[in-house]
Amino acid sequence: MEVQTIDIDxxxxxxxxxxxxxxxxxxxxxxxxxxxxxxRQVIDALxxxxxxxxANIHRGxxxxxxxxxxxxxxxRAAIRRFINAPSTDEVIFTYGTTDGINLIxxxxxxxxxGAGDEIxxxxxxxxxxxxxxxxxxxxxxxxxxxxxxHDSGEIDMEAFDRLLTDxxxxxSVGHASNALGTVNPVKEIIGKAHAAxxxxxxxxxxxxxxxxxxxxxxxxxxxxxxLHKMYGPTGMGILYGKREILDxxxxxxxGGEMIREVTFEKTTYAxxxxxxxxxxxxxxxxxxxxxxxxxxxxxxxxxxxxxxKALLDYATAAVATIDGLRIIGQAREKVSVLSFxxxxxxxxxxxxxxxxxxIAVRTGHHCTQPLMKRYGITGTSRASFAVYxxxxxxxxxxxxxxxxxxxxx
Amino acid sequence: xxxxxKQDEIIDTFELFDDPLDKTQYIIDLGKKLxxxxxxxxxxxxxxxxxxxxxxxxxxxxDNLLYFYGDGEPEAxxxxxxxxxxxxxxxxxxxxxxxxxxxxxxxxxxMSSLVTSRRAGGxxxxxxxxxxxxxxxxxxxx
Numbered sequence: 027m028e029v030q031t032i033d034i035d036x037x038x039x040x041x042x043x044x045x046x047x048x049x050x051x052x053x054x055x056x057x058x059x060x061x062x063x064x065x066r067q068v069i070d071a072l073x074x075x076x077x078x079x080x081a082n083i084h085r086g087x088x089x090x091x092x093x094x095x096x097x098x099x100x101x102r103a104a105i106r107r108f109i110n111a112p113s114t115d116e117v118i119f120t121y122g123t124t125d126g127i128n129l130i131x132x133x134x135x136x137x138x139x140g141a142g143d144e145i146x147x148x149x150x151x152x153x154x155x156x157x158x159x160x161x162x163x164x165x166x167x168x169x170x171x172x173x174x175x176h177d178s179g180e181i182d183m184e185a186f187d188r189l190l191t192d193x194x195x196x197x198s199v200g201h202a203s204n205a206l207g208t209v210n211p212v213k214e215i216i217g218k219a220h221a222a223x224x225x226x227x228x229x230x231x232x233x234x235x236x237x238x239x240x241x242x243x244x245x246x247x248x249x250x251x252x253l254h255k256m257y258g259p260t261g262m263g264i265l266y267g268k269r270e271i272l273d274x275x276x277x278x279x280x281g282g283e284m285i286r287e288v289t290f291e292k293t294t295y296a297x298x299x300x301x302x303x304x305x306x307x308x309x310x311x312x313x314x315x316x317x318x319x320x321x322x323x324x325x326x327x328x329x330x331x332x333x334x335k336a337l338l339d340y341a342t343a344a345v346a347t348i349d350g351l352r353i354i355g356q357a358r359e360k361v362s363v364l365s366f367x368x369x370x371x372x373x374x375x376x377x378x379x380x381x382x383x384x385i386a387v388r389t390g391h392h393c394t395q396p397l398m399k400r401y402g403i404t405g406t407s408r409a410s411f412a413v414y415x416x417x418x419x420x421x422x423x424x425x426x427x428x429x430x431x432x433x434x435x
Numbered sequence: 436x437x438x439x440x441k442q443d444e445i446i447d448t449f450e451l452f453d454d455p456l457d458k459t460q461y462i463i464d465l466g467k468k469l470x471x472x473x474x475x476x477x478x479x480x481x482x483x484x485x486x487x488x489x490x491x492x493x494x495x496x497x498d499n500l501l502y503f504y505g506d507g508e509p510e511a512x513x514x515x516x517x518x519x520x521x522x523x524x525x526x527x528x529x530x531x532x533x534x535x536x537x538x539x540x541x542x543x544x545x546m547s548s549l550v551t552s553r554r555a556g557g558x559x560x561x562x563x564x565x566x567x568x569x570x571x572x573x574x575x576x577x
Contacts, residue, residue: 049455372510374487375463382455390487433460434512 029332032325038414040065040321051384054419054426059204059232059363059410060388061254065321068258071314082306084283098309101316102299108319109249110240111266115298118272119307122263123231124154126250127198129265129302130227131158133275134248135196138225141167143195146224148173148181148210149400150203153393155229159198168195175400179206179355186215194224201233201249205392205408206355207338207363209237216245225271231255235322235412236331236361241266257412258318259311265302272298279304330413334362337411341420348427354406362411365392368427371434373405379430380407385423438532441524442540449544458545459513465523466515472506485560488514492561494568501530501572503565517546517558525565533569538562 038044041063046053055063075097081090083098102114111117120126135158139145145159149172159170171189174182181199190197197219202209216226227248233239235256241249248271252263267275277284277295281304286294295301322330341364345351350369367373377389390405391398398405409423436444452458472491481491488511495502503526507515524540525533540546541558 370510372488372508372512372514375511375513378513379456379459382459429456433456433463 030326030329032329032333032413034333034414034416037325038416040067041414042066042069044414048384048386049382054385054422056409056411056415056419056423057386057388058412058415059255059361059408061260062235062257062412063414064259064318065257067317067321068314071317072259072310075310075313080310083309084300094309094313097313097316098307101312101319104316104319105264108239108323109234109264109266110242112242113269116266116269116272118265118267118299118302119312120250120263120265121261121308122252122254123229123250126248126263126265127154127227127229128158129278130248130250130267131162133278133302134225134271135159135162135168136166137274137276139166139168139195142193143168144171144191144193145169146171146173146186146189146194146197146199146219148199149175150179150181150206150208150394150397151198151200152204152229152231153395154231155198155200156396169193172396173199175208175397179203179208179357181208181210181215183211183214187218190218190222190224192223194219194222196225196227198227198229200229200231201237201239202361202363203355203394203397204232204363205365205394205397205406206357207360207365207410208355208357209233209359209361212246213244216247220245232361232363236327236334238327247271253311253315253318256318257321258315262308262311262315269298272302277301277304281305283307325413333413334411334415337415337417337420338362338364340417341409341411341423344420344424345427348424348431350431351427354401354403363408364410365406365408367403367406368431371431373407375434376407376427376430379433380423380426383422383426383429385426387423438524438528438536442538442543445520445524445540446543455545462516462520463512464516465519466507466512466517469506469515469519469522470504472504476504477506483518483557483560483564485557487557490514490518490557490561492518492564494565494572496530496572499529500527501533501569502526503568514557518561521561521565525569528569530569530572534566534573536566536569 043063079090079093081094083095102117105117106114163170173186199210212228219226225247228246230249230251234251247268249266254260284296284301284304286296352367354365373389380387388408476493477491481493483490490507492505503522505518
């Protein structure tokens with residue numbers, strides 16, 4: 027498919043938050059891997075729901091409840107299309123990526139992973155894809171094994187081959203690294219894991235808005251992601267799972283909505299996807315999420331990716347001339363994440379001085395402390411780019427870093 | 436000079452700066468001037484908890500006046516500057532005055548906006564630690 031140039035000025039005009047000054051300087055928002063800003067459509071959908079048809083879904087017979095229910099389910103259909111899931115029954119609404127991983131650990135994990143079984147993750151995982159497995163291993167006596175990475179920030183696939191055994195029940199890796207930007211070869215990992223009889227969970231928090239996600243082509247067992255990192259609202263995410271696995275898994279939380287029939291003697295559970303959606307869900311944010319998906323689809327994911335790659339390439343070359351600067355994460359294939367350290371300068375000081383120049387970056391360990399330890403550092407400064415960012419903003423970033431270096435040396 | 440006279444002096448100095456970056460530069464330069472402390476004090480016992488970067492602090496009582504000595508890891512220049520300012524304000528005062536000090540200068544010089552909320556947590560930890568020293572020593576000599 028031919029890549030088309032996106033009119034960035036038009037795109038920027040859809041994001042009210044970008045049009046402001048921070049500390050007297052025009053805002054340069056480069057913390058997109060933490061959360062992206064929201065376009066007007068998403069904000070309007072949120073207020074439109076509360077102003078027009080706020081009602082609890084699925085149970086009400088009245089008109090507002092009907093309207094809210096149908097908007098809620100329209101989002102499920104939009105997500106199904108977005109990730110090419112076979113059915114909307116396999117699209118579960120969660121509160122975010124972390125919630126999705128915990129759901130799998132507490133249900134699939136408890137049911138299908140036992141003492142002595144192994145779970146494989148990689149060194150570059152976010153704490154959200156480490157801690158739930160440690161908790162499971164503590165409870166069940168299973169073993170968490172870690173696939174090492176090369177200095178470039180790429181998974182050591184030979185080590186993966188060695189670590190993958192007939193005891194491996196689950197491989198859980200990120201689609202892309204939030205701290206390094208590395209895009210992992212998930213298709214290859216899935217193929218090999220399946221051949222060894224293991225299931226695969228892909229943490230798509232950093233993948234969903236940048237990379238092509240076709241869960242059927244990937245043949246992934248679980249794919250989880252958050253809407254707020256893809257121009258949508260906070261507090262909601264998606265768990266995709268293959269039907270036969272979801273059907274075999276016990277429910278997660280108990281409560282309303284997830285039941286078929288309750289008696290004091292025995293309760294039977296609802297069918298997919300409701301089995302995993304106990305309680306009143308985050309209706310407003312789910313409803314608004316559809317507009318975020320449509321925003322990405324209208325621009326075209328390939329076009330967004332091409333723009334972000336141009337930004338990353340430009341930024342990578344631009345900062346290379348800064349004395350003492352080292353980029354952490356130099357994988358061949360990356361999403362738009364530029365993580366760096368500078369000799370003799372603390373990342374927190376860098377973050378404070380950039381903020382005073384109106385530039386928002388993330389500093390610290392990025393919830394990947396084991397990864398930071400792997401590189402022998404305590405943290406990095408991270409600029410991450412989205413569709414509304416520009417080359418001019420990267421020039422401002424470069425000048426901002428140079429100013430900080432001058433102040434701190 | 437009293438604690439409040441020291442604070443007023445800092446407020447006067449900061450009023451000379453229009454650009455927040457100039458304030459930060461001033462704090463960084465203070466940090467650079469901080470006299471290094473002996474290695475024996477660079478241990479977990481003297482580490483200020485709650486700071487992102489490592490900052491150490493200890494105190495000595497001489498003639499019922501409490502003197503503070505602090506240092507930070509070399510890269511942590513803003514943190515070193517902040518501890519340097521606090522030492523300037525509180526060091527050489529009585530433990531009682533330190534324990535009861537109202538550090539209004541932080542807000543007045545816009546330092547709460549100068550530091551990120553996480554670092555402000557570190558700044559609060561520094562203040563608490565120093566006041567704790569003041570409180571402990573004032574009880575010892577009561």
